[in-house]
Amino acid sequence: MNAPVRPPAERTRSRRGSLLVGDCLTLVPRLAEKGAFDLVYVDPPFDTRAHHGIREGRGERARGERAYKDSWGGIEHFLAMLEPRLACVRDAMSERGSLFLHLDYRAVHEAKLLADRVFGRGAFQGEIVWVPGNGGRRRGGPSVTHQTILVYARGRAMIWNDDDPALREPYAETSQRMHFGQRDGDGRRYRERTLGGKTYRYYADAGRRRGSVWADCPAMRANTPLLGEATGYPTQKPEALLERIVRGASLDDSRVLDPMCGSGTTLAVAARLGRRWAGVDVNPRAVAIAAKRLGVP
Numbered sequence: 001m002n003a004p005v006r007p008p009a010e011r012t013r014s015r016r017g018s019l020l021v022g023d024c025l026t027l028v029p030r031l032a033e034k035g036a037f038d039l040v041y042v043d044p045p046f047d048t049r050a051h052h053g054i055r056e057g058r059g060e061r062a063r064g065e066r067a068y069k070d071s072w073g074g075i076e077h078f079l080a081m082l083e084p085r086l087a088c089v090r091d092a093m094s095e096r097g098s099l100f101l102h103l104d105y106r107a108v109h110e111a112k113l114l115a116d117r118v119f120g121r122g123a124f125q126g127e128i129v130w131v132p133g134n135g136g137r138r139r140g141g142p143s144v145t146h147q148t149i150l151v152y153a154r155g156r157a158m159i160w161n162d163d164d165p166a167l168r169e170p171y172a173e174t175s176q177r178m179h180f181g182q183r184d185g186d187g188r189r190y191r192e193r194t195l196g197g198k199t200y201r202y203y204a205d206a207g208r209r210r211g212s213v214w215a216d217c218p219a220m221r222a223n224t225p226l227l228g229e230a231t232g233y234p235t236q237k238p239e240a241l242l243e244r245i246v247r248g249a250s251l252d253d254s255r256v257l258d259p260m261c262g263s264g265t266t267l268a269v270a271a272r273l274g275r276r277w278a279g280v281d282v283n284p285r286a287v288a289i290a291a292k293r294l295g296v297p
Contacts, residue, residue, distance in 0.1 A: 016271060016275075016276050016277065017267065017270075017271060017276060017277040017278060017279075017294070017296075018031060018034075018277075018278045018279075019261075019264075019267070019278070019279050019280075019287060019290060019291055019294070019296060020278075020279070020280045020287070021280075021281065021282070021283075021284050021287045022280060022282060023280075023282055024085055024088065024089070024259035024260060024280040024282075025084055025085050025088050027259075027280045028088050028089055028092050028257070028259055028280065029088065029091070029092065031092065031257065031278045031280070032091070032092035034255075034278075035255055035276075036092060036093055036094035036095075036097065036255070037089075037092055037093050037094060037097055037254075037255045037256065037257040037278070038093075038094050038096055038097045038098075038159055038249070038250050038251065038254035038255060038256070039097060039098060039100070039159070039245070039246065039249045039250040039254060039255075039256045039257070040089045040092070040093060040097065040098070040099045040100070040256075040257045040258070040259065041099075041100045041102070041242065041245060041246075041256070041257075041258050041266045042085075042086075042089065042099065042100070042101050042102065042258070042259060042260060043102040043235075043237060043258070043260060043262065043266075044082060044085075044101075044102075044103070044260050045078075045260075075107060075110055078107055079107075079110055079111070079114050082111060082114060083114055083117075083118060085259065086099075086101070086114070086115060086118045086119075087118050088259075089257065089259055090118055090119060090154065092257065093154040094154065094155075095154060095155030095156070096154070096155060096157065096158060096159050097153075097154040097155070097158065097159070098125065098151060098152065098153050098154065098158035098159065098160075098249050099115075099119070099150075099151070099152040099154070100128075100149050100150075100151055100245055100249070101115060101149065101150040101151075101152070102130075102147065102148075102149045102237070103147065103148055103149075103150070104144070104147045104148065105144045105148075108148045108150070111150070112124075112150055115150060115152055119152045119153075119154075123152045123153050123154070124150070124151070124152055125151040125152060125153050125158060126151050126212060127148050127149060127150050127151065127212060128148070128149040128151065128212050128213075128214055129146050129147075129148060129149075129212060129213045129214070130146060130147045130148070130149060130214050130217065130241060131145060131146045131213065131214065131215035132145070132146075132147065132218065132219035132220075133215065133218040133219060133220065134219060134220070149245075158249065159249050159250060159251060159254070160248060160249060161247065161248055161249075161251075162209060163206075164247050164248060165207075166243060166244045166247040166248060167209060167210050167244065167247070167248050168206060168207035168208065168209060168210060169207050169208060169210045170207050170208075171204060171207060171208055176189075176204055179191040180202075180204040188203050188204070188205060189203070189204040189205070190202060190203045190204065191204075214241070214244070216240075217238050217240040217241040217244065218238065218240075219237070219238055220238075221238045221239070221240065222236040222237055222238040222239070222265065223236060231263040231264075231289050231293060232289075233262055233263035233286060233289055235262070236262065236263050236265060237265050238265075239265055239268065239269050242265050242266050242269040243269050243273070246266070246269050246270055246273055246275065247273065250270075250273075250275055252274055252275070253276075254275050254276070255275070255276045255277070255278065256270040256275045256276070256277045256278070257277075257278050257279070258277075258278075258279045258280075259279075259280045260280070260281060260282075261279035261280060261281045261286070261287075261290055262281060262283075262286050262290070263286060263289045263290055263293065264279060264286075264289065264290025264291075264293045264294060266279070267279045267290060267293075267294055268290075268293050268294060271294060
């Protein structure tokens with residue numbers, strides 16, 4: 001955890017990735033000189049107006065040094081920070097690239113209008129509702145137990161690997177019993193449907209395409225000191241969530257960017273999946289944690 005902190009500089013010049021300390025507004029154009037990015041995942045501050053500390057030990061609460069203070073003095077100041085940085089990553093994206101902008105209820109509605117302005121309203125591809133699984137806490141009103149990931153395409157069509165197993169889920173048991181009664185020559189169970197004069201075959205073992213509500217990637221895996229995935233860095237996202245995004249929205253030869261990378265979850269997943277990666281964070285301690293996680297000097 002106590003990795004050495006270096007001054008703003010490139011942390012690695014490996015063949016597969018780059019890790020930088022500093023503001024993405026100035027550093028992303030430098031990274032884009034090596035090639036455009038097919039996937040950009042941005043997990044910015046949420047305007048929580050809170051101090052987020054690093055967990056130093058195995059206790060339940062983060063009482064270590066401050067990682068960052070997420071307070072902007074009002075939503076208009078938060079958006080003023082975010083807008084030029086979204087424009088910056090837009091210009092670094094390939095024509096087949098996409099942006100995944102991860103926020104919660106505090107700023108997502110205003111950020112949607114901002115991103116529409118930066119990318120164009122027609123670039124909006126939809127949203128993913130991520131359910132961290134932490135349960136409700138609020139009293140006197142409904143608890144908000146989900147976060148939202150806005151998806152934008154840079155060009156006319158983004159990479160989306162519909163048939164990747166990460167984007168599939170099993171058919172309901174009732175559906176399997178009622179509809180998948182036929183078997184092909186290899187013994188695979190299937191059903192057929194005829195729509196518009198064309199017959200389509202669906203295999204039970206392939207599963208159905210996953211919808212926009214993701215409730216099977218619990219945040220606890222990234223935020224409990226009992227599991228090796230956790231780094232102690234606040235608001236760390238689980239690798240399962242980022243793996244689904246990286247597998248869904250990039251190819252083997254893609255470059256993946258996280259311009260506010262924190263503890264480096266996006267980068268670690270991209271590296272494990274064989275993608276080229278690049279990360280930036282203004283906090284030297286975050287970059288030190290990410291570098292250690294990636295096994296780079």
